[in-house]
Amino acid sequence: MSGISFKDKRWIYIMIFAIIYISSLAPIAFPIPIVNWSKDFYRTIDEGVVVDFADPPREFEGVTEGTRVFILNSGETAKLWGDMSEGVKVVWKDLMSRGAHILLWSSSPDNEATLNKYLLPLMYGPEPQNHPDYGVKFVNLGYVAGGNQLLEQWKDDLIAITPNDAYGNNLADLPMMSNFNALKTDADLMIGFDARGLETIYVVRFNTPLLEMGGTDSASYLALSYTAGYFKGMLMGQRGGAEYELLSGIPGNSFSYLQNTLTISAVMILILVVANVRYVMKQSSVTEET
Amino acid sequence: MVSPIEPLMPYLNTFIFFGAYTVLYKNNPIYRITQSLVVGVGAGYLLIAQINAFNRGVVTQTFVDGNLNVSMLLPWIMGLAYLCIFVPKLISVYRAVSILTLTVGMGVVLPYGPALFWTVSKTYGQNALNFIRDGITAASMGNLFTAISYVLGLSYFFFTEYASKPTTTARSLGRIVLLIYTAMCITTTALGKINLVQWKVLDTLQGYPATWWIPALMFIVMLVDNFYPLKNLISRN
C-alpha cells in the first residue's frame, strides 16, 4: 500500500487542477492592460493600415462591407484551440458584422476538423454550406494540401489549382469568388492562425496587410514579424480574446480564463520566492557551519 | 444530418481528454487505451483525408468535359511512384520521387532565407535609429535593443565554434539574449497550455450534458489505486 508523501510531484498537478476547477466555478472579471500588438490588430480591422514594403504602397482602409479577408487556418490551430477559441470567435463575429467576405483555408485535416466542430456551427449553423451567407460572404476551401508551396501558387490563380470548395461546389460558380482569385491582389487582408512564412510570400512582395492570431506562447516566435513590421497586429491566447472583447465591445467568454491564469501565476510566484528564500537561508546556514 | 452516435460524443470527448491526463499519475491502462484510440482514429482519418484531397485536386480534374487534362498526369505518375515504397525491388523509384519532392520543397523555401535575412536586418537597422527622430521613448529604445539583441543572437549561432577573441563577449551576451527568450517561452507555454485545460474544464461544467463527473470518477479511481493498487483485484483472481 502506498502512502502520501508531500515530496510526490503529483501534488503539484492536483494543486493545478484544483485551481483550474475553482477558477472555472467562480470566475471574476479583472482589469487587464491591452498590449500594443492587440491594439494594432483591432486598429487594422477598424481603421486600416498602410503597407509599404514594395512600391507602390498599399492602403487598406479597414474591414467594411465586401472587404475580402483570407483566413489561413494553419500552424497549430488544432493543438492550440483551447487557448485561441475566444479570440477567434470574437474576431470572426466582428468580421461578419462588418460584412467582410471571408475565405477560409485549412492547412491540415486536424485544423479543418477543429473549426468544423468548434467554430463554423456557431457562426453558420450545423450545415455551413446551406447558410444564406455561404458563397456570398463566406467560402470554406477546407483542407488543401501544399502549405507554403500552395500559397505561392494561389498568389496568381487560386481557382486554377483548387477548383472546388470543401463541400464540392465549383468555386467559379460562387458569387463571392468572382473577384477573389489571385490572392496577391485580391486578398485585401490576411489573418493567419499561427501561420508562418506569409511575410516573404505576400507581405514584402505585394504589400498584403497581415494579422496573426495564436496561443499565448505563439507570441515568443511570432513577435519577430510584428516588431519587423510584417504583421500589422497580433492577438495571442485567451488574453488576446479578452482584449479584443474590450476593444470591440463584442461580448464573449474570454474573461473567465483570466482568473485561472491570475491564480496560477500568483501561486507560482509565491512558490518560487518562498522556495528560493528557503534555499538561500539553507545555503548560508551550511556556510556558517563550515 | 447528425450521426447516431452523437449523443455519446460529449462523454467520449471528456473521457479521452482526461484519460490522457491520467499519465501524470502514472502509465496506466486508461492512458494506453486513450493513446491507442487517438493514434488509430487519427491514422484512419488522415488516410481518408489525403484520398479526398487527391480526389478533389487531381482525380476530378483529370478529365474535364471528356478531355484528358495533360497537366494532371504528372501528379498521378508521382503519386503512383510513391507506392514503390512497398515494393523493395522498386525502392529506387520511390527514392527518385522523394528527391524530386525534396527538391521542390527546398527550392520554394530557399529564397526565403536571404529574403528574410535582408528584410529583417534592414528593418531592424532602420528602426534602431528611430530614437534620433522620436527621442528617447520606450518604443524607440525597444527598437534599438531589438537591433542589438538580434546581432548578439546571430553572433551566438554563427561564432559558436570560434571560442577565441574577439567574438567571446558577443557570444556571451548573445547567450543572455537567448536565455531571456527561453525564460519567456517556458512561462508563456505553461500559461498557454493551462488555458487548454480550463477550456475543457469549462466545457465539462457548462456544456450539455455536464460531464464533470468523468474526471471526478477518474480522480477517485487513481486515489483508490494509490492506496490499494487495483491490479491486485486482477492478480487475486
Add this chain to the structure above:
Amino acid sequence: MVEQQNQTLFSLILGNIPTILGILGMFLISSLYFMVPGWGPAVTFRNSVTLSLPWPAGIVSVLLIRRHVNNIIKKESTLPYDAIVVASALIMIALGLIGGSSDETFATLYANVNIIGTMAVISAIAISIFSPMIRIYRAKSPTMAFLIGLSCLAFATYSPLGQMIHPVIPQLGDWVQTYISGASDSAFWISTYIGAVALVTRMILLKEKLKPS
C-alpha cells in the same frame, strides 16, 4: 594520369547525379520566387509536386497501421493496444470509404477522439513544466537567478496580477517579449535559414548528398 583524373571526375559526377539534378531543379523552382507569373514548365512541375503531396502523407498513415499489424502478428506484449489502434483505424477507413469524408460519424469520431486527445496530450506535457519549475528553479547561479526573475516577470505580465500590483510590470514584460524575445527568435530562425543556404552550398560543392532514407 589525365585518364585517371577524368575517370575520377566522371565517377564523381555519376555518383552525385541525384544531387546535381536536385540542385538544378531547386534553382529552377527558386527562380519562380523572383518571376511573376513564372516560367511555365517550372510552374507546372511545382504544381504537380504539390498536387501529389497527399500520397506521401497518406503513406505515412499506412506505414503506421502496418507497424501495429506487425505487432499483432508477432503477438507483442502491447497486443491489446495494437488491436485498438488497428481496429479504430480500420473503422475510420471503412466509414470514410463508405460515407465519404463528410460522413457525420467519421467526422465526429475524429473531432471527439483525435483532436481532443492530441490537445490533451500536448497540454499535459506542457503542464508538467510547472513541476520542474517548482522543484528545480533555485538561484544556484546568477544565470538561474536571472531565469527565475524573468519567469516571475512573465507570470505577472501574462496574467492580470502584474497590472494589479503596478501598471509598469506588464509594460516591462511586454517590452521584453516584444523587443528582446522577438529579436532572439529572429536570430534563431534566420540562422536556421542561413544554415539551409550553407547546406545547399555544400551540396553544390558535392560535400553533401541528396539521399532520402
